[in-house]
Amino acid sequence: MSAFIDARSVPSGTVLQPDLAIIGGGPAGISLAMALASTPIRTVLLESGGMVFEPKTQKLYEGSQVGAPYQALDATRLRFLGGSTNHWGGWTRPMDRLDFEERAWMPYSGWPFGRAALERYYPRAQALCEAGPWLYDRAEKWPHEKEQTLALGDGGVTTRWFQFSKMRGSVLPTHFGERYGDDLKHIKRLSVYLHANATRLGLDASGAKINQIDMATLSGHKFTVKPKVTVLAMGAIEIARLMLASNDVAPDGVGNAHDLVGRFFADHPIPRDTATLVLFNGQLAPFYLNTQGMHGAIMRAGLFPSEDYRRKNAVMDSSTTIENNIDLDELGKAAVAATAAALGVDASSAQAYSLGCGMEVTPDPNRRFTLDSERDALGMRLKLHMRIADSDFAHFRETLKELGRQLLASRTGMLRLNLKERGEWLDGLDWGNHHMGTTRMHSDPRQGVVDANLQVHGISNLFVAGSSVYPTYSAANPTMNLVALTLRLADHLKGVLR
Ligand SMILES: Cc1cc2nc3c(=O)[nH]c(=O)nc-3n(C[C@H](O)[C@H](O)[C@H](O)COP(=O)(O)OP(=O)(O)OC[C@H]3O[C@@H](n4cnc5c(N)ncnc54)[C@H](O)[C@@H]3O)c2cc1C
16 A cells, blocks of 8 residues: 655655656546556556645636626636545536437537437446446336326426435445545555645647656645656646746647637536426425435436427427425416416415536537636636627526426426526526536547547647547536546557557
């Protein structure tokens, strides 16, 4: 068992020469290191933080922003071993087959491979996330007879399931650093450096290979890593920063010959109180409102547009959750009474609920990061240019309308849409903290930063792990999917480094 190395004790001027350098010890970096554990590949994992939150290190995540309201860049992620899983919510769901397809109505859509390419990695990704047995939509047969899914009748919206990560022996979701720290220490050919910040990717004179990574600690130590292969696993924002700021050989930054690095940033907007759901008989199974244990998994139901409905009606993905029981105002009560009378149903026990949601956004090249003029202790800061299109809200509104239609058709209930104007959607808008898209994947170098093997186009020994490579975003929570993608990358790297 080898202890982690504190980079602040590494003498300045040291040169490390591993086979593989993984920069970033979040779920992507940790999963990659673990997947290569039994290979002869000599690996260093370079992590900026330590084992716990440290304000000075966290400060390196600060940046500026303009445009649509978004979280402060140092508040939307965590910079220590385990990355943002140190405070993630643990929601997991695999992407749908449709999420990988090219769709005429969605510009820039289409992954270079289908979901089949990830299928064999999902079970291990699910296990690493400790999200229990793979149930998801197979969970329709809920074991408690009295607790049924909503009778929605035929239509585009159906009940589907989230699963939740739960760290063994704890109520918290898996914190990858804490949970897998000892496993990393047992990997023979792996050295983990903490407090080690990558500050520059050094290209050779041809610009086609990374020949060194400059490293720095906040205590002023500087050393160099010269790996055969480098994997960037610092999360979508920081990967863009390091690539853009490494601009000494390629003036626009590493891998940025086609001005794509930092573009297409995405997250899942979470508008609150999007609609009011009324159920005429007042009966709602508890698994809609809260997580429940089932067959060894922790699950919660949501209302999702089916793949068929999305395809036929050209709408984007979303996941609607039923949030809490609310009181209706007098107007609402009158509307319920009138609708129930028209449908001939008894609404004397009706209950109302507020709906929330996680929405997919359209890929947008101008929702992007650029280098800022400001610097922090270790380098150039980033500026976020945040945008969200009205059409994104309109897509979700269509899905809500479909849900409302189904509720009426099945005489189960009714829906009141609460948000219409842009200002209403933006008011109190929350975000998933699901950073995606800054190094999108495409087989054509003019349309993507990385290829289908996650190799940066034109740079033979540089790869990217994480959701920055997603060309489109689904509404599925990204982490279990990005771990699956990383396990696929591990298999590819075994061939590269053979
Ligand atoms: C509040 C919150 C709730 C969330 N809830 C969910 C959820 O319920 N479900 C879900 O799927 N996802 C959720 N997420 C998102 C999830 O946490 C991320 O998808 C995931 O952590 C990304 O993994 P990663 O390894 O790519 O990057 P990160 O987790 O960001 O890890 C990157 C690592 O790189 C290190 N690093 C950064 N810069 C450098 C550098 N220059 N040199 C060396 N190391 C560096 C960082 O310290 C960090 O450890 C949530 C996120 C937040 C913030």
